Every structure is written in structure tokens, then in C-alpha cells.
Amino acid sequence: MSATTRREWLLSDTPSSRSQARWGRRYQLWLAFRRNWLAVAGLAVVVLMLLLAIFAPLLATHDPGAQQLANRLQPPSAEHWLGTDELGRDSWSRLLYGGRVTLGMVVAVVALVAPLGLIIGCVAGYAGGMVDKVLMRVTDVFLAFPRLILALAFVAAMRPGVESAVIAIALTAWPPYARLARAETLTIRNTDYIAAVRMTGASPWRVIWKHVTPMCMPSLTVRVTLDMSSIILTAAGLGFLGLGAQPPIPEWGTMIATARRFILEQWWVPVIPGIAIFTASLAFNLLGDGLRDVLDPKQR
Amino acid sequence: MIEVEHLNVHFGSNHVVRDVSFRVAAGETFGLVGESGSGKSTVLRTIAGLNAGWDGRMAVAGQALGPRRDRAFFQRVQMVFQDPYGSLHPRQTVDRILAEPLEVHGIPDAESRITRALEEVALPRTARFRYPHQLSGGQRQRVAIARALIADPSVLLLDEPTSALDVSVQAEVLNLLSDLREARQLTCILVSHNLAVVAHLCERLAVMQGGRIVEILSEAELRAGQARHSHTQDLIALSHELEG
Structure with missing residues (x-):
């Protein structure tokens, strides 16, 4: 199929299949x-x-854990593209592997949080009454804690590490999504098209899952994308405080934390992971803004 | 077919329907007329099971209706809503909208049923995979009618099915409804504020004011100008004024 016919097929006013x-x-x-x-x-x-x-394993030039104490705190060079850290480890390789940990934590948090918030919010909004009251008070309880403090307390109570950091961030990140999904559901539940679906005799679960959640997805997607940057920052913050990923695992926040002593003399060592965090947050924010323009029906 | 006795509906402290009683025979089309806010749509939605907070007795096909309706009820009774722009799910294609009742009731042979349903309401085959926003108001209302009829109900509740449409499209949709009613032997309740529409489709009609039925009369009596209640006479005078 050539490019023009594919375009016509996609833009057809009279599609012939699902x-x-x-x-x-x-x-x-x-x-x-x-x-x-x-x-x-x-x-x-x-x-x-x-x-x-x-x-990362294909692109890294060195083993991210290999130490070369004779070569510590080197500036960028042909051998070490982004220089080396305080134990002589290659910063470029550590940055790549650190991306796996940091971005992996973000993806894990979102995968835990978005469905949970969506289901709780939609059920609360659609059911109303007691169910709504109970679910929303639980949400309020979690919403009342400052995010980083609850995460800190949780990680401190458990064993510091990537998994506990993910769970801790997830615990504090879901309530806004539940609130958002509930607000959307409240505007949807009394529309005629939901009344029409109820009149097919569908069970409440089916109505919520097949007809209400798809309407909540766009605003939730936008919100999640915009929140990615703050999740990255929280993950990096926990790492910086020593409660996230543990050395020698490369993680952007941990990398800044261990290199912060050298910020004046060998500034590139902590700045490079800092730039990575900054770039990732900014990119997610720009992406979220763009998605909002496209997906949010209220903006159109 | 449909019996409603001493129906009262409350919305919170608002008493919106007061002591309404009527009967609709099988195959009959019954009209509910009144000004906005007279409670006519509320009666219809209460029969459909979309309102809680009612008392009185209602029965469809001899079976008394409780606060919750079962799936069999929804296979027997279907509704067409007033606003075709609001009654179709904006993220579902026509195909998906029509397939939903079949899936819920476990009716096999969805493919041919959907094709037939589209033919029945005179929608082109090309409309099948379109989204509601790609259809005109009249086409949307045809989709809504097709959805209501696809599981073969015997009772159709019509809530001002044409008032949101252009005048030229109104007649088409009314004729379609009247043909379908003949062909499928449907029992209908039609809610409208338009006496001409009601007179066109209904054998008998009830006039509502302030949540009460003030008069029940036949279409012949309406045409002969034999309305007894002053509110009915007002409505008739008003419709003559609008037409003339």
C-alpha cells in the first residue's frame, strides 16, 4: 500500500471495518x-x-560498576565520554544504566497507580452514596500526607531499595487520579448515553468498565504524563536521600547524592545526572501539554 | 400491556409526579402531553427504571415492576431519548453501539442483525463504522431507534423523539417510527409537547399539568375539539396559533 492510499484509507469518512x-x-x-x-x-x-x-548494554562503553581508582573524577575525554565519577566509573555508562532504574521506577509507579486511581474513582463516582463516601474518605487520608514525607516514612519502615521506593511513591501518587476519575465520572453518569447503556440491562461493572472508563482515559493520560516529571523527581529525591536505589546501583538521584561533594571542583560529575533528570522531566511535561491539547475535549 | 396506578415521584423534597394512573393496551400508542416541567418525561423515565424514589404500582405485560429491573425487562422495554446528540456514546462507533445490547443479552448472529437493523431505519451501510460526531442529527436519532429495536422489544418509550431535530427531518423520523410500530406491533408511549405530533401517532393521549394528569382523551375527541379541561383547550389553542 503506497503512502497516499494509506492516508486516504485512514482519513476515509466512510470506514468499512472496525x-x-x-x-x-x-x-x-x-x-x-x-x-x-x-x-x-x-x-x-x-x-x-x-x-x-x-x-544500555549495547551502548555503554564500560561496565557501569567497574572501578578505576587511578582514573577518578576525570573530565570528559575520548576514553570516557562524560568523564568518570569519584570511584573512577564511566559516567556515560552509569547514566545509561541509571536511566533503566530511574525510568523503570517511573513506569512501575504509573503501571501501579493509574489503573488503581481509575477504578477507585470511577466506582466511587458511579455508585455514589455510601460507596462514594467511604472510598473518597480513604482517598482523602492518603491525600492529606505530604508526598515525600509519607514515602520517607514508608521506606524507612521497610528496607531502603528500588522496590520499596516504587511502592512508597505509588502509595502517595494514586489519590489525585482517583479524584480526577471520580469528577469525570460524576459528569458522565447522568448523561443520556449512559442511561441508554443502563437500559440495555448491562451490569454496573460492565457500564463502568466498558463505557465510563474510556471517557475518563484522556484526562487521566494527560495528568499521568504531566505527573511523570514529579514522579521522576520524587524517585531521584528518595535516591538522593539514600532511601531509594542503593549503591552501587546507578540511579540518577543517587549519582547526584554521592557526587555532590565535588560540585565546586569537578562540577560535571553531579551535573551530568542532573541534566538527565532535568531533560526527562521537561520532555514529559512538554509531552503532557501536547497530549492535553489533543485529548482534552474541554479545550476544543 | 402497561398499567400505571397512583404513581408518585419525588426528587428529594420535590413532588414532581402526583397520583398518575393510566393504562396502555397492547399495540396501542399512548401520548403524554404537557408543558415543560409538567412531569411527562419523569413518568416515562420512571417506567424505564431510570428514576428511583417512586411509589404506586406499575406493571408491564402483567408483571409488576420493582425498584430494580431485571435483564428480561430491558429486553422487553426500550427507550428513545430526546437529544440524539447526547444519547449516543461519543467514543463508540455505530457498530459498537448496536452490538452492545446484543452482547448483554447474549443474542447470537450480531453481524446480520446489525446489518438488518441499519436497513430497517434506512441508514446507509457506510454509516456503520462512523462515530456519532460524523452523523447528522436525523441519522443519530435513527441509530438510537435502531439500538432500541435491535433486541426486539415489545414496548417502546419515546421521549420527545423529534423535538431536537430540524422540521424537515422531524417528519421523516415520525414516519419511520409509525412504520416500525406497524411492522413490529409495538406498544408505545410517546411524550411530546407538540399536539400535532401526538395526534399524528397516538390513539389516546393524556394531558399533564403540574405533575398530574388533568384529562385523558382519544385522538378523535382531540380532533373534534371535544376537550373538556381548560388546560387542554389552552394547549390546542396554542398549537393552532403556532401553526396559523
Whole structure:
């Protein structure tokens, strides 16, 4: 199929199959998204960082754990592209492997948090009454804690490490999604199209799962993408405080923490992971902004 | 087919339907007329099971209705809503909307049923995989009618099915409803504020004011100008004024 006919097939006003209608809709969204070059740049950077993290073993020039004490705190050179850290380990390789840990934590948190918040919010909003009251008070309890403090307390109570950091961040990150999903559900539940679905005799679970959640997905996706940067910062913050990933695991926050003594003399050592955190946060924010312009029906 | 006795509906402290009683025979089309806020749509939605907080007695096909309706009820009774722009799920194609009732009731042969349902409401095959926003108002209302009829109900509740449409499309949709009613022997309740529409489709009608039925009369009596209650006479005078 050539490029023009594929385009026509996607933009057809009279799709002839389920999949054509679905792909056509996605293509329309992509066309709208593409017009915002900042968002496309954000997406490109996010994809690039994920690829770098995934292919870290192929791209790394050194073993991220190999120490060369004679070669410590070197500036960038042909041998060590981004220099070496305080134990003579290659910063470029550690940055790549650190991306695996940091971005992996973000993905794990989102995978835990988004479905949980969505289900709790939709059920509370759709059921109303007692169910709503109980679920929302539980949400309020978690919302009342400052995020980093609860995460700190939780990690301190458990064993410091990547898994506990993920669980701790997840515990504090879901309530806003539940609130958002509930608010969306409240506006949807009294519409005629949901009344029509109820009149098919579908069970409440089916109504929520098949008809309410798809309407909550766009705003939730936007919110999650915008929150990615703060999740990265919290993950890095926990690492910096020594409660996230433990040395010698390379993690961007931990890398800054261990190198912070050299900020005046060998500034590139802590600055390089700092730039990585900054770039990732910015890219996710730009991507989220672009997604909001495309997905949020209230903006159109 | 449908019996409603001493129906009262409360929304919180608002008493919106007061002591409403009527009967609709099988195959009959019954009209509910009144101004906005007279409670006519509320009666319909209460029969459909979309309102809680009612008392009185209601029965469809001899079976008394409780606070919760079972799946068999929804296979027998279906509804067409007033606003075709609001009654179709904005993220589902026509195909998906029509497939949903079949999936819920476990009716086999979805493919041919959907094709037939689209033919029945005179929608082109090309409309099948479109989203609601790609259809006109009249086409959307046809989709809503097809959805209501796809599981073969015997009772159809019509909540001002044409009032959100252009005048030219109104007649088409009314004729479609009237043909389908003939072909499928449907029992219908039609809610409308438009006496002409009600007179066109209904054998008998009830006039509502302030949550009460003030008069029940036949279409012949309406045409002969034999309305007894002053509110009915007002409505008739008003519709003549609008037409003339």
C-alpha cells in the first residue's frame, strides 16, 4: 500500500471495518498532535531516553560498576565520554544504566497507580452514596500526607531499595487520579448515553468498565504524563536521600547524592545526572501539554 | 400491556409526579402531553427504571415492576431519548453501539442483525463504522431507534423523539417510527409537547399539568375539539396559533 492510499484509507469518512474506524481516529489525533512541535520534541526525547535505557548494554562503553581508582573524577575525554565519577566509573555508562532504574521506577509507579486511581474513582463516582463516601474518605487520608514525607516514612519502615521506593511513591501518587476519575465520572453518569447503556440491562461493572472508563482515559493520560516529571523527581529525591536505589546501583538521584561533594571542583560529575533528570522531566511535561491539547475535549 | 396506578415521584423534597394512573393496551400508542416541567418525561423515565424514589404500582405485560429491573425487562422495554446528540456514546462507533445490547443479552448472529437493523431505519451501510460526531442529527436519532429495536422489544418509550431535530427531518423520523410500530406491533408511549405530533401517532393521549394528569382523551375527541379541561383547550389553542 503506497503512502497516499494509506492516508486516504485512514482519513476515509466512510470506514468499512472496525479497525479502520479505530485507526482513522488515532491518525486524526496524531495529525492534531503533530502540529505542536514542542510536544513532538518532548515525545522524541522521551522515546530516545527509553531507547537509550533499553539498549544500555549495547551502548555503554564500560561496565557501569567497574572501578578505576587511578582514573577518578576525570573530565570528559575520548576514553570516557562524560568523564568518570569519584570511584573512577564511566559516567556515560552509569547514566545509561541509571536511566533503566530511574525510568523503570517511573513506569512501575504509573503501571501501579493509574489503573488503581481509575477504578477507585470511577466506582466511587458511579455508585455514589455510601460507596462514594467511604472510598473518597480513604482517598482523602492518603491525600492529606505530604508526598515525600509519607514515602520517607514508608521506606524507612521497610528496607531502603528500588522496590520499596516504587511502592512508597505509588502509595502517595494514586489519590489525585482517583479524584480526577471520580469528577469525570460524576459528569458522565447522568448523561443520556449512559442511561441508554443502563437500559440495555448491562451490569454496573460492565457500564463502568466498558463505557465510563474510556471517557475518563484522556484526562487521566494527560495528568499521568504531566505527573511523570514529579514522579521522576520524587524517585531521584528518595535516591538522593539514600532511601531509594542503593549503591552501587546507578540511579540518577543517587549519582547526584554521592557526587555532590565535588560540585565546586569537578562540577560535571553531579551535573551530568542532573541534566538527565532535568531533560526527562521537561520532555514529559512538554509531552503532557501536547497530549492535553489533543485529548482534552474541554479545550476544543 | 402497561398499567400505571397512583404513581408518585419525588426528587428529594420535590413532588414532581402526583397520583398518575393510566393504562396502555397492547399495540396501542399512548401520548403524554404537557408543558415543560409538567412531569411527562419523569413518568416515562420512571417506567424505564431510570428514576428511583417512586411509589404506586406499575406493571408491564402483567408483571409488576420493582425498584430494580431485571435483564428480561430491558429486553422487553426500550427507550428513545430526546437529544440524539447526547444519547449516543461519543467514543463508540455505530457498530459498537448496536452490538452492545446484543452482547448483554447474549443474542447470537450480531453481524446480520446489525446489518438488518441499519436497513430497517434506512441508514446507509457506510454509516456503520462512523462515530456519532460524523452523523447528522436525523441519522443519530435513527441509530438510537435502531439500538432500541435491535433486541426486539415489545414496548417502546419515546421521549420527545423529534423535538431536537430540524422540521424537515422531524417528519421523516415520525414516519419511520409509525412504520416500525406497524411492522413490529409495538406498544408505545410517546411524550411530546407538540399536539400535532401526538395526534399524528397516538390513539389516546393524556394531558399533564403540574405533575398530574388533568384529562385523558382519544385522538378523535382531540380532533373534534371535544376537550373538556381548560388546560387542554389552552394547549390546542396554542398549537393552532403556532401553526396559523
